[in-house]
Amino acid sequence: MAKTKTARKALPAGIGKVLKRLHCPLDVILLCVRWYVAYSLSLRNLEEMMAERGVEVDHSSVHRWVIKLVPSLEKAFRPNKRPVGKSWRMDKTYIKVKGQWKYLYRAVDKEGNTVDFLLRAHRDKTAARRYFEKAIARNGEPETVTVDKSGANLAALEALNAARPTPINVRQNKYLNNIIEQDHRAVKRIVKPMMGFKSFRCARIILSGVEVMHMIRKGQMRGNDGTPTAAEQFYSLVI
Structure with missing residues (x-):
């Protein structure tokens, strides 16, 4: 942690303002x-x-730090994210927010590198299309694109292809999507001790932090x- 002991005045302007x-x-x-x-840890x-390290920190303070700092960390990470491949495996997983299931859309390339992610309140064509638009805007x-048998995902891709001179090749095969289903587990394992999210905004921010750390671990x-x-890579986004 020696590298983190940097004077706040030396921090990037955006990070300094947050802190x-x-x-x-x-x-x-x-x-x-x-x-x-x-890691799979709760705030408590x-x-x-x-406290075992002699530092008095309230769990509510940790939550506040995460909510304030993670958006800046993700913003700093985006320009440093390595390009992904041209063959994507896309799927969604379930995240509980205020006692209700919401939908985390995610994709990886054939090497297992995360393409992008997006938390949506609904599971439909509009949500799937919004995900693809975001992923394409950021990753090319x-x-x-390989998807499961979801009609909403297929409809979203067909709508996108209708406006493209060269359509994206779409495959519907749940067995080819094992790689994304396995990747979901790494994210869900971190989220599980959080016992659900209290608001959609907090869920979106915390999940983006989990995803950024997951991508760093994968060498992205x-x-x-x-x-x-x-x-060290995580801290370099701030210092």
Whole structure:
């Protein structure tokens, strides 16, 4: 954590503004945020773990740090994300928000690299199309997209193809989507101790932090020559 002990005045303007009213040491804030989005820990787990290290941190403070800092971390990560392949496997998984199931749309390329993600309140053609539009805008157009037998996903891709001179090749095969279903598990394992989210906004922010950390672990961040650890890459987004 030595690298995190940087004067706040030396931080990027956006990060510095976010941290302006957070008076806890920066290294403590970053450690708690990283642990929360990287491991299967609840906020109270983190409170206890910091207390064992002689640092008094309330679990509600950790939650506030995550909500304030993660959007800036994701923004810093995006320009440093490595390009993904042109063959995508897309699927959705279920996330509980305020006691109701919401839908996390995700895709990976054939190598297992995360393409993009999007939390939506509904599971329909509009939600699927919004996901594809976002993923294509950020990652370029794929040559092939493999989906399951969902009619909404197929309808969304057909609508996109209608406006393209070169259509995206669409495959519907649930067995080819095993790679994305396995990748869902890595995200769900981190989310499980959180016991559901209290608001859609908090769910969206925290899930983006989990996804960013997951991509860093998979080697999807540029400039990792010299084999820096995942933790060092995470902290480099701030410092």
